[in-house]
Amino acid sequence: MYEVEKISAGLINEAVGFFASDIHLVPIDQAWLIQLRINGKLYDFKQIPLILGDRLMGHLKYTCGMDIGERRLPQSNSMTIEVKQRLYNLRLSTLPTRSKESLAIRILPQSSAQPLSTLPVLYSNRSTLNNITALPYGLCLIAGPTGSGKTTTLYALLDDILLKHHKKIITIEDPVERSLHSLIQIETNEKAGISFEVGLRAALRHDPDVLMIGEIRDAASAKLAVRAALTGHLVFATIHANNNYSALLRLREFGVSAHDIKEALQSVAMQYLVNVKSSEGDEGVYFGDVRINKRAALYTFDNRLHIHQMIESGHTRKLNTLPHQARKAWALGFIDREELERGWKG
Secondary structure, eight states: OHHHHHHHHHHHHHHHHOOOOEEEEEEETTEEEEEEEEEEEEEEEEEHHHHHHHHHHHHHHHHHHHTTOOOSSSSSEEEEEEEEEEHHHHHHHHOSSSSSEEEEEEEESOOOOOOOGGSSTTHHHHHHHHHTTTTOOOEHHHOOOOOOOHHHHHHHHHHHHHTTTTEEEEEEEEOOSSOOTTTTTEOOBBBGBBBBHHHHHHHHHTTTTTEEEOOOOEEEEEEEEHHHHHTTTTEEEEESSHHHHHHHHHHHHHOOOOOHHHHHEEEEEHHHEEEEOOOOOOOOOEHHHHHHHEEEEEEEEEEEHHHHHHHTTTTTOOOOOSHHHHHHHHHHSSSSSSHHHHOOOO
């Protein structure tokens, strides 16, 4: 048992040292394959013997409170650990395979919130992000594909509001991904009767200035976010989309009327993470032969006027797209040609 604990701690320490966002344990023939997701790409890290992998899987499931005897159904849970005097939240998810289970671990730093000003690649985006935090009311969406840094931007916006505008913030999340001081965070729990709707109703009675509704993933959360914005609150949420117009289409798919979108939605920010060129003299961190670059976000923004234009025209705007932003970042020397020529969407 001590050996398994040591291996588990060592694996997480190594993943954190390589700035990995995810760890994957995958059963293969007569062994377990451990993979790390670094800068959005999945790399094979090492293989461990079958019996050791089984013990490691059981140890991690037990430690985070899963049923170690259940191998036929997917499970998920989370736990908080300390690595080098910093707290990390681990979100664990199992998936049954033909013979065993696969395990995915999302690594979420709890004490390394980035200032809003450090997130964009382009300096011109900083003032727009600051303007969003100063809005008095309405719905603000952070859009992007999986792994594009939406949650990091969301928490940075909330941090900035706390620092500069001194407003009361309440979040409703499933689950809470990062603990922040000086605000109230509600974690939904269907078994305990705390749904998004119940949490929002209670939050609105608690005199908030700003509400954060984690991710809009279905009709219920979409309508709740719009309803809260229409009551005069500033509401932040993320949504999976490939461009700003797609974010509007997803709201329509979730049953939100075009009229309510026009009334409630104040801003849509689409983002995508890119590798930023290293500064001269920066030795950096390597994963084998792969250099782990610093990453930052390219953003495109649409305000209320642009949102009305897209709804009325039925298509996305041709200006201010992510490819445009990438070309600008390349011309200014922030990214290299490989990043410029990647397969952009939107």
